[in-house]
Amino acid sequence: MDAQFLIEVETLAMVLDQLDYYGVLKLDQGAGAADVKAAYYRESRAYHPDRYAAVESAEVREMIGRIYRRINEAYTVLRDDQKRIKYLADVSGPDRLKKLRFTEVEESAVQAEQKRKVEEQFGLTPNGRKFYSAALVEINAQRWEAAERALKGALMYEAGNARFKEALAQVQAELEKTRPKGDYRIK
Amino acid sequence: MSSEIALGIDLGTSYSCVAIASQGPPQVIPNEWGERTHASVVSFLEDGHVLVGNDAKKNIITNAENTIYSAKRLIGRFYFSDEVKKAQAVMPYGIIEGANNSVRLKVRDKIMAVPEVSALVLKEMRVIAETHLGHPVTKAVVTCPAYFNDNQRQATKDAGRIAGLDVLRIINEPTAAALAYGFGKDISQKICVYDLGGGTFDVSILEIGKDVFEVLSTAGDTYLGGDDFDDRIMAWLADDFTKKHGLDLRQNKFCLQMLKEAGERAKIEVGRDGVAEILVPSICQSPEGQVLDLKQRLVADQFNKMVMDLVQRTFKVCDEALQSARLTAADVDAVILVGGPTRLPIVRSSVRHYFQKEPLSDVDPDEVVALGAAIQGAALLNTSAAEYGQASYLLDVTPLTLRVGTVGGFSERIIDKNTPIPIEKSKTFTTSRDGQDRVKIRVYQGESSKVDGCELLGEFEFTGFRVGYRGEVQIQVTFEIDSNGIVNVSATDLESGKKTSTTISLSSGLSEQDLRKAVDDNAGMELASRQRAR
Numbered sequence: 098m099d100a101q102f103l104i105e106v107e108t109l110a111m112v113l114d115q116l117d118y119y120g121v122l123k124l125d126q127g128a129g130a131a132d133v134k135a136a137y138y139r140e141s142r143a144y145h146p147d148r149y150a151a152v153e154s155a156e157v158r159e160m161i162g163r164i165y166r167r168i169n170e171a172y173t174v175l176r177d178d179q180k181r182i183k184y185l186a187d188v189s190g191p192d193r194l195k196k197l198r199f200t201e202v203e204e205s206a207v208q209a210e211q212k213r214k215v216e217e218q219f220g221l222t223p224n225g226r227k228f229y230s231a232a233l234v235e236i237n238a239q240r241w242e243a244a245e246r247a248l249k250g251a252l253m254y255e256a257g258n259a260r261f262k263e264a265l266a267q268v269q270a271e272l273e274k275t276r277p278k279g280d281y282r283i284k
Numbered sequence: 285m286s287s288e289i290a291l292g293i294d295l296g297t298s299y300s301c302v303a304i305a306s307q308g309p310p311q312v313i314p315n316e317w318g319e320r321t322h323a324s325v326v327s328f329l330e331d332g333h334v335l336v337g338n339d340a341k342k343n344i345i346t347n348a349e350n351t352i353y354s355a356k357r358l359i360g361r362f363y364f365s366d367e368v369k370k371a372q373a374v375m376p377y378g379i380i381e382g383a384n385n386s387v388r389l390k391v392r393d394k395i396m397a398v399p400e401v402s403a404l405v406l407k408e409m410r411v412i413a414e415t416h417l418g419h420p421v422t423k424a425v426v427t428c429p430a431y432f433n434d435n436q437r438q439a440t441k442d443a444g445r446i447a448g449l450d451v452l453r454i455i456n457e458p459t460a461a462a463l464a465y466g467f468g469k470d471i472s473q474k475i476c477v478y479d480l481g482g483g484t485f486d487v488s489i490l491e492i493g494k495d496v497f498e499v500l501s502t503a504g505d506t507y508l509g510g511d512d513f514d515d516r517i518m519a520w521l522a523d524d525f526t527k528k529h530g531l532d533l534r535q536n537k538f539c540l541q542m543l544k545e546a547g548e549r550a551k552i553e554v555g556r557d558g559v560a561e562i563l564v565p566s567i568c569q570s571p572e573g574q575v576l577d578l579k580q581r582l583v584a585d586q587f588n589k590m591v592m593d594l595v596q597r598t599f600k601v602c603d604e605a606l607q608s609a610r611l612t613a614a615d616v617d618a619v620i621l622v623g624g625p626t627r628l629p630i631v632r633s634s635v636r637h638y639f640q641k642e643p644l645s646d647v648d649p650d651e652v653v654a655l656g657a658a659i660q661g662a663a664l665l666n667t668s669a670a671e672y673g674q675a676s677y678l679l680d681v682t683p684l685t686l687r688v689g690t691v692g693g694f695s696e697r698i699i700d701k702n703t704p705i706p707i708e709k710s711k712t713f714t715t716s717r718d719g720q721d722r723v724k725i726r727v728y729q730g731e732s733s734k735v736d737g738c739e740l741l742g743e744f745e746f747t748g749f750r751v752g753y754r755g756e757v758q759i760q761v762t763f764e765i766d767s768n769g770i771v772n773v774s775a776t777d778l779e780s781g782k783k784t785s786t787t788i789s790l791s792s793g794l795s796e797q798d799l800r801k802a803v804d805d806n807a808g809m810e811l812a813s814r815q816r817a818r
Contacts, residue, residue, distance in 0.1 A: 150452065
């Protein structure tokens with residue numbers, strides 16, 4: 098182990114608590130899942146404690162251990178798409194210094210968000226769900242008019258549900274296609 | 285340079301194996317008789333000597349009460365656990381309760397903890413290596429099933445220490461197998477390690493990127509292994525015998541051992557030849573004094589039907605592992621089979637069917653784990669491997685979710701399963717009473733939100749922080765899982781930043797004092813196998 102690396106380790110260990118996860122993995126904030134993995138492999142090659150298991154100084158091993166635990170922590174958060182979005186919003190916000198580490202509070206916020214999304218897929222109210230599932234049956238059978246009625250029903254209970262609106266737009270587009278072209282209707 | 289060698293030891297439920305990787309490619313060390321795997325059986329002889337290995341296995345029948353096998357099934361367990369109850373019913377040796385709900389083994393008026401027995405197996409491995417190398421060895425990497433919890437890992441580590449070994453690392457068996465497969469090959473693949481051992485089943489999904497071995501997920505069943513296949517054959521033989529002669533062989537411990545041996549042999553034969561002729565002459569006597577033989581014929585189809593549900597159970601675990609890794613069976617580039625039972629055609633063909641891929645055939649399922657451990661041992665002793673481009677980096681995960689107990693028998697997640705290790709996570713606790721001077725937490729591992737469905741690791745008590753009104757004092761507890769997968773808990777007073785003192789109670793492990801005593805006791809036990817005449 099050369100002197101330069103030792104200085105690097107000491108500096109990193111010292112500023113560890115001021116770095117965000119992007120800083121720990123030496124990534125920029127636009128990084129996607131593949132970049133995160135590549136960075137994790139790169140940093141693991143540099144700081145994996147196994148590499149320094151035979152180093153005499155317990156102090157150096159402790160520092161490397163601390164750095165590597167943070168690298169793992171950063172990886173667990175940034176590799177997860179949902180957590181990464183939440184984390185990026187947190188560290189870009191005014192509370193940056195308090196949000197450098199992803200804690201149980203953030204974790205439960207991400208989970209609540211996910212749960213809301215899942216529920217939205219199927220509807221948040223019993224009646225909304227009932228109408229939406231009826232609509233899905235009609236869509237499968239390509240009975241577009243019945244599907245439109247059911248979706249409008251669902252939207253009566255959940256006016257803001259993005260998924261219902263999207264489905265309705267699709268159904269209406271299908272309906273448009275099936276309408277005879279040309280204007281021969283009785284005026 | 286003699287101290288610069290670390291052994292790789294695969295401490296298995298039924299067989300163990302030792303390897304080194306100091307010079308050139310890793311290799312398995314055979315004993316003086318050329319045997320490359322050694323039964324994990326410890327037999328205590330009348331003259332005070334201890335016999336370990338394949339010779340000891342012969343004593344399972346003749347010296348049943350003083351011969352311990354499958355100790356790994358009991359290591360790191362509490363006395364009240366199901367596995368211990370199950371073992372008590374079938375094992376001929378004494379399994380009794382020790383202090384703090386621990387398990388103790390009783391042989392010839394000697395009472396031992398389970399790690400002390402495993403230590404004797406490790407000691408035998410060490411002696412085999414020393415005899416081969418011609419000099420003493422003190423360092424080793426020992427493997428354990430990936431799905432082992434903290435108690436079991438800690439106990440495995442204790443066993444190493446009792447055997448006089450400096451255990452550099454506890455590594456997971458599937459990870460070791462992957463390392464032995466991918467080391468120095470410069471490949472980038474996603475692989476699956478299907479490890480069906482004598483007593484445990486593990487599956488790990490890894491991504492190998494040249495020198496980096498990243499475990500994506502791991503799943504397992506610590507109650508499923510080759511022994512269960514034997515049990516099926518035994519049950520069939522015994523039921524059949526009862527029908528013919530009206531005698532239940534399972535009632536007699538001596539007959540039971542013969543039956544077990546016949547079951548194991550039949551399994552191996554039927555796997556190899558497609559048919560097994562079972563013959564145990566004079567297994568017992570009828571009440572009329574007539575000597576009865578056990579005679580049966582087992583064909584592959586019949587055997588496959590007996591064990592099909594066990595094989596299917598392994599794929600449920602595979603499903604779980606793939607799901608955690610967010611992959612499908614088709615994404616896996618290669619399948620490595622580990623463990624003796626994977627030689628069975630029924631297992632091989634089922635694996636082929638599940639993954640739609642031929643499992644690798646150039647990997648020896650009995651030796652690959654020890655080889656991987658040896659590679660890791662060499663890497664841990666070497667500071668300059670990276671410069672020569674020989675390094676390998678194991679990025680392993682914790683197999684179980686770490687939890688703390690909360691009110692009403694529920695638990696709260698701290699570190700999720702399949703999180704890369706080493707890792708740490710902190711949680712803040714506040715006092716609930718005025719003037720409270722101690723905080724107790726119970727730490728668990730498992731996937732149930734109820735503590736009853738999880739394994740208790742221990743109760744930690746923190747004292748020595750500032751005393752104040754309720755809710756005023758905040759204690760930050762840090763949970764750390766180290767590279768061995770072993771959990772460490774420490775706490776600091778958030779306000780003063782001072783570390784509080786921690787005491788552990790209710791732990792299944794050995795105390796420091798017990799450990800020291802065990803180390804001394806063990807040093808005094810002589811291995812008889814070294815005196816076996818040629």
